Amino acid sequence: MDNQTHYSEIEIEELIERLTDAQIGKILHVYRNKGCLERAGLTDQDVFQNVVVQALSTERPWGKGLPVEAYMIVSGKSYISNEAEKYARNICESQSDGVQIESFASEDEDYTDNVGSESFIQAWVEKILHLFADDKDASCFLEKKLAQIKRAQILILCEFTDQVYRNVEKRIKDKTRKRFPAGIPFSEAGS
Amino acid sequence: MSALFLKIMNEYIIGSIIESSDKEYSSNIGHDDYSSQEGINSARSFIHSAIKEKRQERLTRTKELYAQSRNPKNSILDNLSSRKTIQGMFSQVVSVMQDKERVPEGLLVAFREQGQNGSEEDIRNIWKSLVELGLIDSEQDDHS
Numbered sequence A: 001m002d003n004q005t006h007y008s009e010i011e012i013e014e015l016i017e018r019l020t021d022a023q024i025g026k027i028l029h030v031y032r033n034k035g036c037l038e039r040a041g042l043t044d045q046d047v048f049q050n051v052v053v054q055a056l057s058t059e060r061p062w063g064k065g066l067p068v069e070a071y072m073i074v075s076g077k078s079y080i081s082n083e084a085e086k087y088a089r090n091i092c093e094s095q096s097d098g099v100q101i102e103s104f105a106s107e108d109e110d111y112t113d114n115v116g117s118e119s120f121i122q123a124w125v126e127k128i129l130h131l132f133a134d135d136k137d138a139s140c141f142l143e144k145k146l147a148q149i150k151r152a153q154i155l156i157l158c159e160f161t162d163q164v165y166r167n168v169e170k171r172i173k174d175k176t177r178k179r180f181p182a183g184i185p186f187s188e189a190g191s
Numbered sequence B: 001m002s003a004l005f006l007k008i009m010n011e012y013i014i015g016s017i018i019e020s021s022d023k024e025y026s027s028n029i030g031h032d033d034y035s036s037q038e039g040i041n042s043a044r045s046f047i048h049s050a051i052k053e054k055r056q057e058r059l060t061r062t063k064e065l066y067a068q069s070r071n072p073k074n075s076i077l078d079n080l081s082s083r084k085t086i087q088g089m090f091s092q093v094v095s096v097m098q099d100k101e102r103v104p105e106g107l108l109v110a111f112r113e114q115g116q117n118g119s120e121e122d123i124r125n126i127w128k129s130l131v132e133l134g135l136i137d138s139e140q141d142d143h144s
Helices: A009-017 A021-033 A036-040 A044-056 A068-094 A108-114 A118-131 A136-146 A151-157 A162-179 B002-019 B022-028 B037-070 B072-082 B086-098 B105-114 B120-132
Strands: none
Touching (some): A009 A044, A009 B037, A021 A036, A021 A044, A021 A068, A021 B022, A021 B037, A036 A044, A036 A068, A044 A068, A044 B037, A118 A136, A118 A162, A136 A151, A136 A162, A136 B002, A151 A162, A162 B002, B037 B072, B072 B120, B086 B105, B086 B120
């Protein structure tokens, strides 16, 4: 591995050793919200340990300049996706009668495509819209997002400047996280 | 369409977790659905043991390399092998391997396994081992 463009074994040890409690907490939190347990049958600790081992062995290249949190989150997401595919295959094979396949186990970027239950989706959409019922800008933003309208059109339809768009988006992100820190529980969609 | 909206919202939540300051996240540790101090300690403890193990491996490797470099027999053999061509060493190795009376069967099997990849390094190592065992004359000419 090229030490000019990638961190060396010793540099990686130092970077991982310097992780703060808050950084570790955030990384574990993201793994859980990515559905490590529901999609891949792995705990947040399983994913964390795998990512640390891979990083230390320099198996997964770590480009210089990429922050430790970003590296660990991207690596963890990739690991969860790969394991989710195997997990889904195992579930398929073990279900000889071919009844229900776990709705949450599929490709990472498409995992919400299989949420299945319309009532689940509707209930969650309403919860989120309700959370911003008193915020005119956020409501406009969310309604347009729901209708899959692109940013450029949202700017016009909601009469936002770029700065307002970013502020509204940030407000939505933070308020939704504070209200639903565990994320959308897609694993409950089929139940 | 609504499923895509929920996916975006889920990514927003993840984005907000990542973007939150260390101070803010720390104040939430242990609260519902945030990471627990116990989980963080467990992850940190894994980091310490994994790094300790790595450093131990590296130290052992370095000690071995140092010991090898201090072994005069190795440096003499390295020096001798560097003067030979791979083809010459290979012919000598093959010649010894074919002489079943001189080389015990177990040793032959071990060398065959060692040389499975057939790389130059494998040939050089087998040649050096056979010189050490006295089965190859290191001074013998490549073409003799």
